[in-house]
Each structure stands twice: as structure tokens, then as C-alpha cells.
Amino acid sequence: MITHPVKPVFLIKPVKKSKNRNILTRCVSGNDYSEQTFDDVDTVLVKYFTFRSTQYTLSQVYEMDRSPMKSEFNWLCDFSNEHNPSSGDDFIEALYENGKSNIASRVMENREGLLKRWLSQTSETNGEKLGLKMHKKNMDISRKMLMKSLEITPETSKSFDEV
Numbered sequence: 001m002i003t004h005p006v007k008p009v010f011l012i013k014p015v016k017k018s019k020n021r022n023i024l025t026r027c028v029s030g031n032d033y034s035e036q037t038f039d040d041v042d043t044v045l046v047k048y049f050t051f052r053s054t055q056y057t058l059s060q061v062y063e064m065d066r067s068p069m070k071s072e073f074n075w076l077c078d079f080s081n082e083h084n085p086s087s088g089d090d091f092i093e094a095l096y097e098n099g100k101s102n103i104a105s106r107v108m109e110n111r112e113g114l115l116k117r118w119l120s121q122t123s124e125t126n127g128e129k130l131g132l133k134m135h136k137k138n139m140d141i142s143r144k145m146l147m148k149s150l151e152i153t154p155e156t157s158k159s160f161d162e163v
Contacts, residue, residue, distance in 0.1 A: 045115070047088035053111035054085035057103065060110075076103060 058076055065072045083094045095104035122130065 043088075046111075047086050049111040049115050049118075050088045050091055050107065051086045052114055053107050054080055054091070056110045056114065057107050060106065061103070076100075 058073065058080070061076055062070065062073045079095070079098065079100075083091050085091045092104050092107055095101070095107065
């Protein structure tokens, strides 16, 4: 529970793009987040879980590949180095285009499983664990920057005793 008054938050919103790609902005005060959709967060999570799923799938393929040179595993490693698994759906589509529908299906199945596991862990605490972690990180950064600013303060030529 917040025991101190909440200070206004200043959001910068794009107003208009000019031809030279500079964005004019206006400052909106307050903490009204009603306009926020978080669609970008969904996109980032899909890409992240595709990346994690690819790592998981690589370990599965390694264990199941019985060829002496681990050819399927090595192919997937090379493919992952050439095509960024963090691109999400583009990575999976590239697997299909390269005739690896079985691996593409496995990556999709694994990313759904990982997402479900993450959602269940997050919903157990109603996201409070993430909120506390973010708050702690914010405090750590603030503390670090405060300490840095105190180290940089210019020294005066006279000591306090001399004044």
C-alpha cells in the first residue's frame, strides 16, 4: 500500500512525424495509463518465448539425434545462427520454408508450454513478484546514481572549518 502521495508522471507522446523523421512530442502530466494497450509487450513476449523454446528444442533434438555426427542438431544450430530465433514467427516460418515442419511444430508447442508455465507462476502471485523485482531494480539504480553523483561533487578550495 502506498503511504506517500503519488507524484505526477510525465509521459511523452508523439504528436507528428516530419519528413526528416524527427518526432515532435508533447508532455502529458499525470499517471493516467488508460490509453496504454501493451500490445508491444505481447509481441516482445512471443519473440522471447520463441527464443527460449528454440533453446529447449535444441536440447531435445540433441538428445533424440542418434546420428554419429548429430547432423540434425548441428543443422538446427547453424540455422539458429543464421536466422534469429528472437524474431519469433519469422523464425518459425523460415523453418517451414526449409522443410523442417517437425522442428517448427516442436518450437511452437514448446513456446506454448513455456508461456503456460510462466503465466501460472505469474498468476500465483498476481504479478507481485515481478513488481517487487522491478521496484528493487529501480531502487538499486537510483542508489547507484546517487552514490555516483556524490562521488563527482566538486571539491571546494576551502574546508568548512576555514569558512
